[in-house]
Amino acid sequence: MSNTLFIDGQEIPFAPGQTIMDASLEAGIYIPHLCHKPGLTPHGSCKLCTVEVDGRSVSACTLPAAAGMKVDNNTPALQEVRKTLVQMLFVEGNHLCPTCSKTGDCTLQALGYHFGMLDGHFPPFYPRREVDASHPDLVLDRDRCVLCELCVRASREQDGKNVFAISGRGASAHIIVNTSSGKLGDSDLTLDDAAAHICPVGAILPKNHGCEVPFGRRTFDLHSVAESDVAHVGLQKTEHHDE
Amino acid sequence: MEHTASNTRRIAIDPVSRVEGHGKITLLLDADNHVQEARLHIVEFRGFEKFIQGRPYTEVPYFVQRLCGICPVSHHLAAAKAVDQIVGVDELTPTATKLRRLIHFGQVLQSHALHFFHLSSPDFLFGFGSNLAHRNIVGVLEDYPDIGLKGVKLRKYGQQVIAAIAGKRIHGAAAIPGGMNKALSDDERKALLVDIADIIRWSQDAVTLNETIHLQHPENHAFATLSTNYLGMVGAQGELELYHGGLRARRADGSDIFDQFDYRDYGSAIREEVRNWSYMKFPYLTAIGKDNGWYRVGPLARVNLCDSIPTPLAEAARVRFRAFAGGAYVHDTLAFHWARMIEMLHCAEAIQELLNDPDITGTDLVVTGAKRAQGIGVIEAPRGTLFHHYQVNEQGLIEKANLIVSTTSNNQAMNESVRSVANQYLDGHEITEGLLNHLEVAVRAYDPCLSCATHALGKMPLQVEVVSATGEVLNRVSKNMDGVVECAL
Numbered sequence: 001m002s003n004t005l006f007i008d009g010q011e012i013p014f015a016p017g018q019t020i021m022d023a024s025l026e027a028g029i030y031i032p033h034l035c036h037k038p039g040l041t042p043h044g045s046c047k048l049c050t051v052e053v054d055g056r057s058v059s060a061c062t063l064p065a066a067a068g069m070k071v072d073n074n075t076p077a078l079q080e081v082r083k084t085l086v087q088m089l090f091v092e093g094n095h096l097c098p099t100c101s102k103t104g105d106c107t108l109q110a111l112g113y114h115f116g117m118l119d120g121h122f123p124p125f126y127p128r129r130e131v132d133a134s135h136p137d138l139v140l141d142r143d144r145c146v147l148c149e150l151c152v153r154a155s156r157e158q159d160g161k162n163v164f165a166i167s168g169r170g171a172s173a174h175i176i177v178n179t180s181s182g183k184l185g186d187s188d189l190t191l192d193d194a195a196a197h198i199c200p201v202g203a204i205l206p207k208n209h210g211c212e213v214p215f216g217r218r219t220f221d222l223h224s225v226a227e228s229d230v231a232h233v234g235l236q237k238t239e240h241h242d243e
Numbered sequence: 244m245e246h247t248a249s250n251t252r253r254i255a256i257d258p259v260s261r262v263e264g265h266g267k268i269t270l271l272l273d274a275d276n277h278v279q280e281a282r283l284h285i286v287e288f289r290g291f292e293k294f295i296q297g298r299p300y301t302e303v304p305y306f307v308q309r310l311c312g313i314c315p316v317s318h319h320l321a322a323a324k325a326v327d328q329i330v331g332v333d334e335l336t337p338t339a340t341k342l343r344r345l346i347h348f349g350q351v352l353q354s355h356a357l358h359f360f361h362l363s364s365p366d367f368l369f370g371f372g373s374n375l376a377h378r379n380i381v382g383v384l385e386d387y388p389d390i391g392l393k394g395v396k397l398r399k400y401g402q403q404v405i406a407a408i409a410g411k412r413i414h415g416a417a418a419i420p421g422g423m424n425k426a427l428s429d430d431e432r433k434a435l436l437v438d439i440a441d442i443i444r445w446s447q448d449a450v451t452l453n454e455t456i457h458l459q460h461p462e463n464h465a466f467a468t469l470s471t472n473y474l475g476m477v478g479a480q481g482e483l484e485l486y487h488g489g490l491r492a493r494r495a496d497g498s499d500i501f502d503q504f505d506y507r508d509y510g511s512a513i514r515e516e517v518r519n520w521s522y523m524k525f526p527y528l529t530a531i532g533k534d535n536g537w538y539r540v541g542p543l544a545r546v547n548l549c550d551s552i553p554t555p556l557a558e559a560a561r562v563r564f565r566a567f568a569g570g571a572y573v574h575d576t577l578a579f580h581w582a583r584m585i586e587m588l589h590c591a592e593a594i595q596e597l598l599n600d601p602d603i604t605g606t607d608l609v610v611t612g613a614k615r616a617q618g619i620g621v622i623e624a625p626r627g628t629l630f631h632h633y634q635v636n637e638q639g640l641i642e643k644a645n646l647i648v649s650t651t652s653n654n655q656a657m658n659e660s661v662r663s664v665a666n667q668y669l670d671g672h673e674i675t676e677g678l679l680n681h682l683e684v685a686v687r688a689y690d691p692c693l694s695c696a697t698h699a700l701g702k703m704p705l706q707v708e709v710v711s712a713t714g715e716v717l718n719r720v721s722k723n724m725d726g727v728v729e730c731a732l
Contacts, residue, residue: 211419212419
């Protein structure tokens, strides 16, 4: 049997060791995802990439592709489940898009639009979470954290540091900083680190910068979240001039 | 329902309206039906000053513009001016300054057009007590299509100016610490110039219409009229200034209270009194004192206070306006509308000037400076002088915020105007829809933020009750959301 699998009936190739997500990204097929980033160890926590393989729900980002595998991806039922997951992520945090400087560049917001989400559906939790502005160049706003652990993995795997971790369980889970004070300002995180820019929402943002990228020129003003290899617009301009 | 004395009755109009809903008017009547006191209670509680605390200062201009859907640019810019000070910038690049002025002129133009044509013109074109079902913008479009359409197009144009600079017509993003985030392209500039001649001409027509209405209706001159102090911003030469200048406060007779006052010291010039029956504070001029230091802001104040208007057509209109009162200040409350249209004409002319200024398409947009612990931004919003004051901690998070919004400054004056109209029109126990609308016309002249809910297509819900000294409801009239007036008892 050749190294191919079927996503919604479309036959695509895969290399040994690739996951369903890897193969689909290479083939230009969009499987919604939030906590996945090529180059980082798959995490399988957001569950937005849930697909059905032989009737079983699995995470596309963690399940290795297998020859002849038949994957259901873009079905109304799965899209509805994914929308519900996005709604739950919204209500669990304090996501106020109108005043968030990540708006238009936020993957969670883009997924909300992608799934046609019109409201949070569930009662908001309005959790009380701490803002950490102790770092000279970055702000950690836990209100917006979706526990995707992209910053945790980027810090360990790409930056060779160990700045972030998740602590607590269930509804008490929250992002922490690995310093004795627990403050970002006491960590060795720098503005050049991958972890400083990988946050898919507005939880880690450059400090002292307003909405430097105008509305209309932000990532998801220009691209659909379903496009592959979308290069994110940097929210912090290096020059104080317009293009 | 309260009773303050055994021989008084309290009439409550509840709800009148508020920014996104309702306010309340209560009238205290003595045994002879004379109005002892009128109170406009603004029952809104927005809480922005509290919940901005703990947020990064860079968020403030986007956060606080959500205070309002009609004049968000004014809040955005007042906060941006405060944030400029926090990042140690006292002067922006010429292009950034002119872009901010341009977007603000677009804001004032669209807001003034909305207020007169959509909200207030039905009162003047059809009469205060005319058929309720027809007294709205749809009625104006039916009977006066030329006037109505001009109003719609004027507002649309102002929104286009805003969208070209902020990326959106409402709640965009333009100002950043120390400047602006986007240059105006030459294509955008040219596109805005296409209609500007019409916009100026229609604004002139609007001035003429309001001038004519006011001059031909002497009964309007005393309607809700008050002789008051005025506060507003002026430029270095005393000219009308909406974006940046010194504060000028003058008494009703035109004598100075202060002039070219640095607004960063506003705390020494203005105090805010809190009264236990309203969420809206009562500011007063410290130099005059709490009892008589209340003042009016907004178009009437600004056109009275300024020595000139730096665009020719609006200046000519201002000269005629001041001549109406023989050179003295015009105190007629309904002349707010006339002054508002003069300002709209000024905005249209100023937009044309700026669009033809070579600096406007420049790309040098931001300057930087050394951090400071606080910033105070003041601007002339469509409804009057607007104060934003923020203090930040060493990490750049907001510790304290104080906002004095324009409608707050007109609080006492609106109360006095309501009392004046109630005295003139309240007739025994019988409450008519005419009374309701006359009270609304008085409040509406000030274009308070609550007017957007007040007059939208004539659907403002209102209720008036007359209560006897013993608490018995003698009469109750309500106007529901469909504008239907019902007598409940």
